[in-house]
Amino acid sequence: MSKNLTSRAEDYSKWYNELVVKADLAENSAVRGCMVIKPYGYAIWEKMQAELDRMFKETGHQNAYFPLFVPKSLFEAEEKNAEGFAKECAIVTHYRLQSDPDKPGKLRVDPEAKLEEELIVRPTSEAIIWNTYKGWVQSYRDLPILINQWANVVRWEMRTRLFLRTAEFLWQEGHTAHETKDEAIAEALQMNNVYATFAENFMAIPVIQGVKTESERFAGAVETYCIEALMQDGKALQAGTSHFLGQNFAKAFDVKFANKEGKQDYVWATSWGVSTRLMGALIMTHSDDKGLVLPPNLAPIQVVIVPIYKSDEQLDAITKVANDIMSQLKQHGVSTKFDNRTTQRPGAKFAQYEMQGVPLRIAIGPKDLENKTVELARRDTLTKEIVALNGLPELVKGLMTEIQDALFNKALTFRNSHITQVHTFDEFKHILENKTGFVSAHWDGTAETEQKIKELTKATIRCIPLDEQNEAGECVFSGKPSQKRVLFAKAY
Amino acid sequence: MSKNLTSRAEDYSKWYNELVVKADLAENSAVRGCMVIKPYGYAIWEKMQAELDRMFKETGHQNAYFPLFVPKSLFEAEEKNAEGFAKECAIVTHYRLQSDPDKPGKLRVDPEAKLEEELIVRPTSEAIIWNTYKGWVQSYRDLPILINQWANVVRWEMRTRLFLRTAEFLWQEGHTAHETKDEAIAEALQMNNVYATFAENFMAIPVIQGVKTESERFAGAVETYCIEALMQDGKALQAGTSHFLGQNFAKAFDVKFANKEGKQDYVWATSWGVSTRLMGALIMTHSDDKGLVLPPNLAPIQVVIVPIYKSDEQLDAITKVANDIMSQLKQHGVSTKFDNRTTQRPGAKFAQYEMQGVPLRIAIGPKDLENKTVELARRDTLTKEIVALNGLPELVKGLMTEIQDALFNKALTFRNSHITQVHTFDEFKHILENKTGFVSAHWDGTAETEQKIKELTKATIRCIPLDEQNEAGECVFSGKPSQKRVLFAKAY
Ligand SMILES: [Zn+2]
Ligand SMILES: [Zn+2]
Numbered sequence: 001m002s003k004n005l006t007s008r009a010e011d012y013s014k015w016y017n018e019l020v021v022k023a024d025l026a027e028n029s030a031v032r033g034c035m036v037i038k039p040y041g042y043a044i045w046e047k048m049q050a051e052l053d054r055m056f057k058e059t060g061h062q063n064a065y066f067p068l069f070v071p072k073s074l075f076e077a078e079e080k081n082a083e084g085f086a087k088e089c090a091i092v093t094h095y096r097l098q099s100d101p102d103k104p105g106k107l108r109v110d111p112e113a114k115l116e117e118e119l120i121v122r123p124t125s126e127a128i129i130w131n132t133y134k135g136w137v138q139s140y141r142d143l144p145i146l147i148n149q150w151a152n153v154v155r156w157e158m159r160t161r162l163f164l165r166t167a168e169f170l171w172q173e174g175h176t177a178h179e180t181k182d183e184a185i186a187e188a189l190q191m192n193n194v195y196a197t198f199a200e201n202f203m204a205i206p207v208i209q210g211v212k213t214e215s216e217r218f219a220g221a222v223e224t225y226c227i228e229a230l231m232q233d234g235k236a237l238q239a240g241t242s243h244f245l246g247q248n249f250a251k252a253f254d255v256k257f258a259n260k261e262g263k264q265d266y267v268w269a270t271s272w273g274v275s276t277r278l279m280g281a282l283i284m285t286h287s288d289d290k291g292l293v294l295p296p297n298l299a300p301i302q303v304v305i306v307p308i309y310k311s312d313e314q315l316d317a318i319t320k321v322a323n324d325i326m327s328q329l330k331q332h333g334v335s336t337k338f339d340n341r342t343t344q345r346p347g348a349k350f351a352q353y354e355m356q357g358v359p360l361r362i363a364i365g366p367k368d369l370e371n372k373t374v375e376l377a378r379r380d381t382l383t384k385e386i387v388a389l390n391g392l393p394e395l396v397k398g399l400m401t402e403i404q405d406a407l408f409n410k411a412l413t414f415r416n417s418h419i420t421q422v423h424t425f426d427e428f429k430h431i432l433e434n435k436t437g438f439v440s441a442h443w444d445g446t447a448e449t450e451q452k453i454k455e456l457t458k459a460t461i462r463c464i465p466l467d468e469q470n471e472a473g474e475c476v477f478s479g480k481p482s483q484k485r486v487l488f489a490k491a492y
Numbered sequence: 493m494s495k496n497l498t499s500r501a502e503d504y505s506k507w508y509n510e511l512v513v514k515a516d517l518a519e520n521s522a523v524r525g526c527m528v529i530k531p532y533g534y535a536i537w538e539k540m541q542a543e544l545d546r547m548f549k550e551t552g553h554q555n556a557y558f559p560l561f562v563p564k565s566l567f568e569a570e571e572k573n574a575e576g577f578a579k580e581c582a583i584v585t586h587y588r589l590q591s592d593p594d595k596p597g598k599l600r601v602d603p604e605a606k607l608e609e610e611l612i613v614r615p616t617s618e619a620i621i622w623n624t625y626k627g628w629v630q631s632y633r634d635l636p637i638l639i640n641q642w643a644n645v646v647r648w649e650m651r652t653r654l655f656l657r658t659a660e661f662l663w664q665e666g667h668t669a670h671e672t673k674d675e676a677i678a679e680a681l682q683m684n685n686v687y688a689t690f691a692e693n694f695m696a697i698p699v700i701q702g703v704k705t706e707s708e709r710f711a712g713a714v715e716t717y718c719i720e721a722l723m724q725d726g727k728a729l730q731a732g733t734s735h736f737l738g739q740n741f742a743k744a745f746d747v748k749f750a751n752k753e754g755k756q757d758y759v760w761a762t763s764w765g766v767s768t769r770l771m772g773a774l775i776m777t778h779s780d781d782k783g784l785v786l787p788p789n790l791a792p793i794q795v796v797i798v799p800i801y802k803s804d805e806q807l808d809a810i811t812k813v814a815n816d817i818m819s820q821l822k823q824h825g826v827s828t829k830f831d832n833r834t835t836q837r838p839g840a841k842f843a844q845y846e847m848q849g850v851p852l853r854i855a856i857g858p859k860d861l862e863n864k865t866v867e868l869a870r871r872d873t874l875t876k877e878i879v880a881l882n883g884l885p886e887l888v889k890g891l892m893t894e895i896q897d898a899l900f901n902k903a904l905t906f907r908n909s910h911i912t913q914v915h916t917f918d919e920f921k922h923i924l925e926n927k928t929g930f931v932s933a934h935w936d937g938t939a940e941t942e943q944k945i946k947e948l949t950k951a952t953i954r955c956i957p958l959d960e961q962n963e964a965g966e967c968v969f970s971g972k973p974s975q976k977r978v979l980f981a982k983a984y
Contacts, residue, residue: 027624027627029558029559029620029624030559030563030566030620030623030624031559031561031562031563031611031620034559034560034561035559036556036557036558036559036624037556037557038556039554039555039556039639042554042555042556042557043554043555046555062531062534062535063531063534063535063538064528064529064530064531064534065528065529065534065662066521066528067521067522067523067526067527067528067660068526068613068644068646068660069523069526069582069660070523071522071523072589072599074522075589075599076597076598076599079597082589082599086588086589086590086599087588087589087590088587088588089587089588089589090561090584090586090587090611091584091585091586091587091588091589091601092582092583092584092585092613093583093584093585093586093601094582094583094585095580095581095582095583095648096578096579096580096581096583096648097564097567097574097578097579097581097583097612098578098579105568105571106568107564107567107568107574107578109583109585109610118601119523119582120589121560121584121613128521128522128523131522132519132521132522132528135519141835147531151644152560152643152644154560156587156588168559168560168561170557343633
């Protein structure tokens with residue numbers, strides 16, 4: 001913990017990688033591309049899960065669990081989906097090991113235990129779930145099906161980074177089935193909105209809700225909605241997606257229902273997900289050169305109390321005050337830790353909690369005992385002040401809201417100041433390379449132009465914002481007529 | 493839902509299989525041996541998870557997450573553990589699919605995308621976790637490590653049954669690291685006790701805490717503690733295990749620490765787990781020929797209100813009363829559902845909630861409106877009574893405790909009456925075949941005798957109870973001297 005982080009200005013990417021490890025969030029494992037999520041990182045993920053789960057249930061969804069494996073014949077049933085994931089999936093071919101006759105004490109795959117049909121480790125669960133839904137749906141009375149699953153998935157990415165892109169990751173995937181197209185679209189939009197609300201209110205990350213272009217769409221979707229966030233280095237990050245799947249999976253798996261008129265029709269579908277990638281977004285939105293900065297709503301420890309003492313008598317006296325503060329804060333719903341380890345000096349503790357992003361630190365020393373005060377230090381602003389013990393719980397409670405809001409507003413100001421309207425392709429390139437952030441530009445709507453811009457600038461169309469107004473203009477690249485601006489950016 | 497279950501007396505095994513499906517708990521999937529856990533079944537599992545998670549955290553544990561895959565070289569490092577699981581593991585050998593040149597639109601495994609080292613889908617995580625702990629432990633100051641993981645695991649079982657034995661299942665696995673042998677043994681015993689408390693207080697399942705014989709021990713453990721329950725058909729079910737692993741994994745993965753005297757020593761380990769198998773124990777302990785019976789502490793719906801009406805006006809009036817009851821019950825912490833579906837008759841609803849084990853049903857009809865009463869029906873006793881609306885919430889709240897206790901006591905009476913001390917092997921066989929249950933007998937302590945008894949009777953030693961007193965005797969099979977009775981039973 002003692003060594004400093006590389007600064008963001010020096011090497012943003014290195015800063016991120018170091019921070020994840022030094023803040024004790026995650027580390028690489030012995031399995032290529034797979035991470036170990038450490039207890040402190042997992043505790044943040046658990047807070048995200050709890051709130052998302054609450055929001056899903058509040059909107060009528062239930063959790064369930066479907067198999068980890070997808071038989072190859074089911075995997076390939078929806079062709080576009082299969083194509084999209086075929087190049088990056090882990091495949092189980094055997095079900096037994098045996099002693100290796102050539103190497104005593106070692107094992108080898110038993111060649112006689114080959115599966116008749118290979119199993120794909122799920123990269124996403126549409127195939128296995130829609131094959132199951134087939135047995136659940138006969139009539140409109142069986143609809144809607146509103147199910148979510150918390151699970152691990154595997155995508156064999158070649159270049160991985162902790163949280164942002166890993167071969168195995170944790171996520172939730174909602175899979176819903178509906179009578180009508182309109183109802184399915186409304187569901188997809190509703191869940192995208194749930195993600196936006198969660199990102200803004202809990203993660204303190206401002207996001208833009210939009211729709212993806214065809215080339216950025218989920219494999220097998222008719223429409224992909226998304227929330228896009230902006231990181232401190234001016235690159236965008238897709239923080240969640242919600243897909244209107246049309247009848248693609250219903251047709252691939254023959255899921256029909258008798259509608260209210262008694263006619264057979266294919267079921268309409270959505271799917272939506274967020275993953276441990278959100279941890280990457282959280283880190284890169286708020287953190288600084290001293291380490292992680294956590295919004296109070298997601299902080300496993302909201303307040304830490306550090307005693308500063310020379311004698312055991314002083315520690316005893318401080319402990320009494322600290323216990324008092326803790327029990328009062330608990331009553332106010334603030335989670336507090338009293339770090340009375342004798343193996344660490346206060347300076348080392350300060351550095352650790354700064355690195356780990358604890359929103360508020362309370363230091364209590366002998367002078368504070370005399371004056372009935374404590375020292376408060378805010379992690380987000382790195383400011384300190386001496387305050388009276390009297391009234392402390394209310395003050396701290398208020399600061400939790402204040403810090404949460406301050407983080408959101410800071411990120412919002414940064415984000416808003418990094419959406420730049422451009423009118424020429426020179427301007428486009430200049431903004432992208434120098435100011436960075438989102439570039440708002442007219443686009444002619446063709447995949448060809450999108451592809452060329454990507455090749456020339458590495459920028460992709462992050463989304464067509466849902467609230468974007470129509471505005472006649474000319475494509476920033478081709479000069480052809482355009483009805484709307486879209487948002488380009490380099491992205492994670 | 494309408495068809496009756498096969499009765500337990502007719503065919504216990506068929507009764508179980510039908511119940512799991514008809515109560516909407518789980519079903520078989522398209523993947524051999526893997527199940528789909530349906531929303532109602534998953535909601536019960538979530539209640540188990542929440543309480544266990546609370547108990548783990550209360551005893552100082554934190555959650556984390558480790559990779560799904562174990563490289564073969566790590567898997568085989570602890571030899572006994574590897575041997576124990578080698579014959580039943582799913583193996584990933586490739587990481588890419590490609591278009592099948594022989595079958596348009598189909599995919600095949602890309603032969604060029606073969607992994608250099610095969611990956612085992614975790615059947616348990618000791619190997620990957622101890623390989624990780626190696627990097628976390630240098631000195632006694634880094635100990636203990638008290639970590640739990642909620643995860644899916646895969647064991648390629650040949651004969652599977654929903655919840656009881658499935659190729660993939662959900663579980664939690666605790667993995668702890670300690671300075672001393674005594675501390676590790678105390679941890680293993682503590683967690684076994686947590687499981688016992690959970691089983692008895694939440695699942696209303698009486699359990700016997702014991703230690704396994706060497707032949708029934710977890711592969712790689714020095715000692716395996718367990719909780720053993722008795723099902724209604726007189727067969728035992730191992731509901732949870734907690735292992736003292738000695739230094740076996742520390743030695744296999746070279747995890748040493750500098751102790752307080754500055755000497756290098758291997759770390760001491762435990763692991764402990766319970767799984768979705770608990771769902772099978774829950775079902776088979778309490779349920780009857782009408783379907784599932786749930787203890788209130790684990791019931792997703794504790795009370796269901798069913799309206800009985802002929803006219804819309806009656807339904808309106810009943811709805812007002814029902815809403816009133818619901819809000820009062822909510823205040824008393826009782827979860828209630830008002831089933832006002834117009835597509836189902838009351839009789840069908842009654843049958844559904846009986847099948848699904850809702851502990852208490854409240855029916856409200858026109859007469860009840862006049863008399864300010866409701867009809868209460870208990871699922872466990874199948875008794876009904878008319879009670880006054882006045883005082884209903886307190887009555888219901890009290891019934892939740894009463895039903896919880898009644899289920900436990902009923903199961904305890906059954907269990908206690910099915911522990912039979914025997915003195916001869918004839919008696920042993922007679923009891924096992926006719927009375928069934930646990931047979932308490934002297935055993936000479938040899939694996940040979942244990943094996944012969946198993947071959948002759950299909951009974952295994954379920955455990956040596958922790959509270960069993962020493963008592964001189966002669967082995968029921970060999971006649972050799974014995975110091976203690978052990979519990980035999982046929983088991984799931
Ligand atoms: Zn301009
Ligand atoms: Zn006898």
